[in-house]
Amino acid sequence: MAEETLIFGPPGCGKTHTMIEIVRKELASGTPPDRIGFVSFSRKSIEEARSRAGAELNLGEKDLPWFKTLHSIGFNWLGMKPAETVGSGDFKVLGEMLGMAFDTNTADTLDEGMVPLSQKEGNRYLEIIARSKLKCISLEQEFNHQADYNLYWSMLTHLDETYAMYKAEQGKFDYTDMVEMFVQQGTAPTLDVLIVDEAQDLTPLQWRQVDVLKQSAKRVWYAGDDDQCIHRWTGVDIGSFMNACDNKQVLGQSYRVPRSVFQVANELANRINYRQPKEWKPRDADGSVNYSMHWYDVDIDDGSWTIMARTNKILNYLQARLKEEGYFYERYGNFSFSQKDLRAMRTWDLLREGKSIGIKECKEMFERMPKQGEGALLKRGAAKTFDAVDPDGFHNYDNLVAEHGLLAQKELDAATVVDLSLEERYYLSAIKRRGESLDKPRIKLSTIHRMKGGEDDNILLLTDSSYPAVENPDQDDEHRVFYTAVTRTRKNLHIVQSNSRYRYEI
DSSP: EEEEEEEOTTTTHHHHHHHHHHHEEEEHHHGGGEEEEESSSSSHHHHHHHHHHHHHOOOOOOOOOTTEEEEHHHHTTTTOOGGGBHHHHHHHHHHHHHHHHOOOHHHHHHTTOOOOOSHHHHHHHHHHHHHHHHTTTOOHHHHHHHHOOOOHHHHHHHHHHHHHHHHHHTTOHHHHHHHHHHHHHOOOOOEEEEEEEEEGGGGHHHHHHHHHHHHSSSSSEEEOGGGGGGOOGOOOHHHHHTTSOOEEEOOOOOOSSOHHHHHHHHHHHHSSOOOOOOOOOSSSSSEEEESSSSSGGGGGGSSSSEEEEESSHHHHHHHHHHHHOOEEEETTEEEEHHHHHHHHHHHHHHHHHHHEHHHHHHHHHHHSSSOTTTOBOOOOGGGGGGGOOOTTTTOOOHHHHHHHHHHTTTTTOOHHHTTTHHHHHHHHHHHTTOOOSSSSSEEEEEEEHHTTTTEEEEEEEEBBBOHHHHOOTHHHHHHHHHHHTTTTEEEEEEEEOOOSBBBBBO
């Protein structure tokens, strides 16, 4: 019988550090690294664990073969190949077969192992199919539970049969299949230790996978925070986490949340009916909590900021306003102004100054330059001329003109060379007028769900919500969502009060 421990990690209390320390002690006691499993539904969680293990324990990915997401465990253990994974092209084909619209980002979203939310008709049916499997209930039960009167049982069963047939014929699997098939086959890697991170967000099917994974383990650790369980719409079973075992520990000191934010967080946590009571202390700093009626009343001109909203729709509106105001920002790793364009413009400025540049920079600049019509600044096929020269060589303006098809006159400005649109030119000028650095945005945009596990010095939180969230008779989920949001704060929390009909009160 394995020795099991459940660790509750309130925000910023060093949960990942604690897990890595467990790995360190196991290695010191002689446990081979390939017999330590570190699993989660979240790719972000696994990437952080691998990074910390590399930095603190000097272990690479090959040393830790079972530091993986749950669906990736299924993929690898079952010997699947990347070409067998359902992708965006498959949903396009499926849509043509059924005469139904699908959001082709579905495949990418499912890489987190979660059911994606989309208003496309096909996705709404797919969500029911996936959730029925993740919750280990029948398709009919999940359809009745959703009670979406815009969806039809006959269409759901038709899509379910067609999707299953398509996958069988093409030899393809989606991420839910990987977990389901792993559970069905019943075998697992031989592990002495199993660590299950972000366990509060596991579905019943994923808990069954954990049961298979831990069958040979001598020690099992579950880690998470029920107050931050914000993916229940995917079919998460929070009770399984809270009752995973009798041996429970609470990490009691936050290294992130300052005192003023801690008070707000506690007030939100106390609204949650079903939870594990926890005593934890804030960071030894006052911080600040500020209330505004509109986001532009908050001075975001200095420092590092994350602006969070409940839904992508709200975030889209804000993104458009930030661009109008000339702010440089990042959303899900994508910068608001093309980094390739910026690098190409810097390369051109260096050439104008008489500097020499490498082939990689030359090719990237050539990609951004117009090559056709009266405005052509580069001969077609010019990039291929680099194939016959030293790959480590450097080239100046005159050399590029003489030997590599450059047509652009030296006096041209970088925006013209890169062929920026008028809108892009205006935006770039507005960014520069604000004095923003174009190396890396200091402002990030994120939904609350995407920001889980992250932190920033300054958090600007919009309290606008949506009809389904506000009208849900069980408000525990909303309390958890906004509890998670406010506890991303390291220093200053700015709460933007909404006058919308659908909003959350803080």
